[in-house]
Amino acid sequence: MTTKTDVTNNELPPYRKREALNRWIISLPALSIIMLAAIGPILIMLLYSFMVKGDYGGVKLWEFSFDGWINVFFQRDIFDETLGLADAHLTIFWRSLKLSILTTLAALAFGLPTAYFIATRPKHTREIWVFLITIPFWANLLIRTFAIQEVIRNEGIINNTLLAIGIIDSPIQMLYTDGAILFGMVYVYLPLMVLPLYASIEKLDFRLVEAGYDLYATRLKVLRRIILPMIKPGMIAGCILVFIPSLGAYVTPRLLGGGKNMMLGNLIESQFGAGRNWPLGSAISITLMLLVMFALIFYVRNATRSGANHG
Amino acid sequence: MQSPSIAVEAKNITKVFGHGKQHFRALNDVSVSIRENEFFTLLGPSGCGKTTLLRMFAGFEHPTQGAILLHGKDIAHLPPFQRPINTVFQNYALFPHMTVAKNIAFGLEMLGKPKAEIEETVDRMLDLVQMQAMRDRVTSQISGGQQQRVALARALAPSPKVLLLDEPLSALDYKLRKEMQIELKRLQHETGITFIFVTHDQEEALTMSDRIAVMSGGRILQVGSPHDIYERPAERFVADFIGETNFLEGKVSVLEEGDRLSVTLDAGTEGKQIQVAFDPQNSPETVQAGQRITLTVRPEHAQVFPIGSTSDDPIISGKLENIVYFGTDTHYHVKLSDNSIFIVRQQNSQIRGDVLVQNEMVNIHFSMDSARTLWD
Numbered sequence: 097m098t099t100k101t102d103v104t105n106n107e108l109p110p111y112r113k114r115e116a117l118n119r120w121i122i123s124l125p126a127l128s129i130i131m132l133a134a135i136g137p138i139l140i141m142l143l144y145s146f147m148v149k150g151d152y153g154g155v156k157l158w159e160f161s162f163d164g165w166i167n168v169f170f171q172r173d174i175f176d177e178t179l180g181l182a183d184a185h186l187t188i189f190w191r192s193l194k195l196s197i198l199t200t201l202a203a204l205a206f207g208l209p210t211a212y213f214i215a216t217r218p219k220h221t222r223e224i225w226v227f228l229i230t231i232p233f234w235a236n237l238l239i240r241t242f243a244i245q246e247v248i249r250n251e252g253i254i255n256n257t258l259l260a261i262g263i264i265d266s267p268i269q270m271l272y273t274d275g276a277i278l279f280g281m282v283y284v285y286l287p288l289m290v291l292p293l294y295a296s297i298e299k300l301d302f303r304l305v306e307a308g309y310d311l312y313a314t315r316l317k318v319l320r321r322i323i324l325p326m327i328k329p330g331m332i333a334g335c336i337l338v339f340i341p342s343l344g345a346y347v348t349p350r351l352l353g354g355g356k357n358m359m360l361g362n363l364i365e366s367q368f369g370a371g372r373n374w375p376l377g378s379a380i381s382i383t384l385m386l387l388v389m390f391a392l393i394f395y396v397r398n399a400t401r402s403g404a405n406h407g
Numbered sequence: 408m409q410s411p412s413i414a415v416e417a418k419n420i421t422k423v424f425g426h427g428k429q430h431f432r433a434l435n436d437v438s439v440s441i442r443e444n445e446f447f448t449l450l451g452p453s454g455c456g457k458t459t460l461l462r463m464f465a466g467f468e469h470p471t472q473g474a475i476l477l478h479g480k481d482i483a484h485l486p487p488f489q490r491p492i493n494t495v496f497q498n499y500a501l502f503p504h505m506t507v508a509k510n511i512a513f514g515l516e517m518l519g520k521p522k523a524e525i526e527e528t529v530d531r532m533l534d535l536v537q538m539q540a541m542r543d544r545v546t547s548q549i550s551g552g553q554q555q556r557v558a559l560a561r562a563l564a565p566s567p568k569v570l571l572l573d574e575p576l577s578a579l580d581y582k583l584r585k586e587m588q589i590e591l592k593r594l595q596h597e598t599g600i601t602f603i604f605v606t607h608d609q610e611e612a613l614t615m616s617d618r619i620a621v622m623s624g625g626r627i628l629q630v631g632s633p634h635d636i637y638e639r640p641a642e643r644f645v646a647d648f649i650g651e652t653n654f655l656e657g658k659v660s661v662l663e664e665g666d667r668l669s670v671t672l673d674a675g676t677e678g679k680q681i682q683v684a685f686d687p688q689n690s691p692e693t694v695q696a697g698q699r700i701t702l703t704v705r706p707e708h709a710q711v712f713p714i715g716s717t718s719d720d721p722i723i724s725g726k727l728e729n730i731v732y733f734g735t736d737t738h739y740h741v742k743l744s745d746n747s748i749f750i751v752r753q754q755n756s757q758i759r760g761d762v763l764v765q766n767e768m769v770n771i772h773f774s775m776d777s778a779r780t781l782w783d
């Protein structure tokens with residue numbers, strides 16, 4: 097014990113120790129917020145996922161069981177108590193993953209030209225375009241989603257217009273489909289794709305693009321060989337920013353997908369609500385977090401690799 | 408119609424940027440022909456339109472009026488990637504996500520050359536610019552001079568008909584710049600490619616070029632060999648921009664028979680006439696007595712003598728204000744009667760027999776032929 101303090105005394109002069117202490121004090125508010133708002137709840141959730149579910153929601157404290165985790169992927173047969181794959185859950189996982197990936201790809205496909213367009217405007221007009229892109233954030237997500245509902249429902253603007261013109265005889269079912277969820281999510285998350293893309297395209301040295309043209313690269317080749325590799329960090333950032341919230345999206349799938357087309361967010365909500373299965377809800381939440389974490393690890397690795405290249 | 412020895416030609420090029428009140432005429436009726444295998448330099452002060460003209464050859468800029476011809480064919484409609492013209496950019500514009508070798512290979516890959524040929528050419532280029540050791544480095548990890556070489560190799564690799572170089576040496580320090588000047592000359596000689604080189608450094612232009620075009624305010628003022636440009640400037644701006652020179656204002660007294668002109672200077676001669684050589688090619692069609700004229704005399708073409716010296720050549724006199732010793736030569740600053748300073752530069756290799764005293768009156772001699780006549 098004494099030798100240990102001696103060693104630290106030798107290594108750090110008093111003022112350095114004070115500095116270190118100060119740093120801890122300064123970061124205390126941030127640390128406590130992180131503890132209270134992020135790590136604490138996650139730990140509680142982790143704990144709950146291993147407990148027995150309460151009859152009217154909640155958990156039976158300190159009664160442990162793996163049921164919550166087992167029920168994420170498996171379900172017990174009502175009659176003979178054998179375990180089978182939880183088809184409903186797997187379908188929802190698969191739908192969430194599929195819709196999130198599709199949302200990300202669609203956002204990338206729409207976001208790239210948009211960001212390119214903005215970044216190539218004259219300097220003073222660029223800010224106006226960026227400003228316009230962020231306008232949807234001003235209205236509440238719920239309101240915006242209801243607005244989409246209004247546009248695409250059977251008696252909505254699109255169907256009514258098409259009926260009136262006589263292109264269709266009966267309304268096209270658009271609301272409460274996977275397509276509606278996809279459309280809604282792309283609409284909601286597009287700005288999250290455009291902004292990081294815009295930032296990296298704006299930084300792009302267009303003289304390199306000219307150098308590409310000069311060296312016989314056609315427009316397509318310049319895009320593939322020069323522009324895309326150089327804005328890769330922005331593309332990855334945008335994809336992560338869209339993919340993560342898409343995976344846990346709740347409002348959009350709920351309002352545009354109806355009850356049948358659930359996504360992970362809705363599944364979790366239902367376990368804490370009507371399902372009264374808090375351990376299962378906790379386990380699914382943590383599964384979702386793990387999915388997100390893998391996505392992030394993938395991102396960090398890619399980002400550091402391309403960062404090293406740019407030196 | 409076209410002479411086959413012309414590589415690139417600009418015909419009456421005008422370029423206007425912007426519209427309405429904000430419009431700016433960057434090039435104004437520029438015509439120039441650049442010969443095959445020539446080291447041609449565009450020289451001029453900042454903002455005179457050198458880069459704009461170069462970018463027009465490359466295809467990044469389109470003329471508002473006029474035509475660009477490559478080997479006699481109009482290439483105005485061709486995008487940059489279809490022109491056999493490559494550029495060494497001022498900032499090099501190397502691709503940061505590729506290695507040195509990959510950068511050099513880029514143009515060849517885009518042209519769809521076979522792999523073996525690409526490798527062979529890249530190898531040859533790396534040897535040519537002495538960068539073999541750096542071939543697998545990322546371009547951000549090499550020095551400015553090395554980047555310059557890679558940019559050069561990258562532009563030369565696809566064997567363009569014409570190589571455009573936009574102030575490629577301006578970012579290098581003095582010593583490296585001198586080295587690269589020699590190297591560029593060597594490369595141009597070895598490859599036989601037409602070089603169009605942009606600089607605002609007159610010394611660089613004089614030492615490297617076969618011919619120079621002096622530009623100012625969106626116009627080409629004079630095209631000629633370095634010797635022509637230096638010794639026989641066509642305009643006051645050219646004389647002033649290239650090297651040091653003295654201007655003597657005056658008016659024509661008599662147009663003599665043959666190739667002489669009698670001029671009465673405003674200062675330095677106390678109203679006496681001096682005779683200078685007359686170059687009809689660089690003069691207005693009619694020259695009348697009383698017409699304003701400017702003489703320009705390079706400092707090294709004049710000599711100072713103590714007052715009272717005599718010569719058949721023109722003599723002007725003034726007060727010796729200053730003697731500045733430069734090692735290889737000495738500069739004499741002589742103030743004329745209109746308070747303008749006439750600079751004389753004399754080599755120190757000849758030991759002077761006489762002694763010049765500061766603040767005394769002195770005579771300046773220069774030969775009739777060394778005074779160049781300029782008209783407004």
Ligand SMILES: Nc1ncnc2c1ncn2[C@@H]1O[C@H](COP(=O)(O)OP(=O)(O)OP(=O)(O)O)[C@@H](O)[C@H]1O
Pocket residue numbers: 424425431432433451452453454455456457458459460607
């Ligand atoms: N895209 C543009 N829009 C408007 N004006 C331009 C544009 N490009 C160039 N100019 C103007 O045209 C003029 C000539 O520019 P240019 O770049 O050709 O000059 P330069 O001779 O290359 O100068 P420097 O030696 O500084 O590089 C400048 O006054 C410049 O401001």
Ligand SMILES: [Mg+2]
Pocket residue numbers: 457458459573
């Ligand atoms: Mg320039």
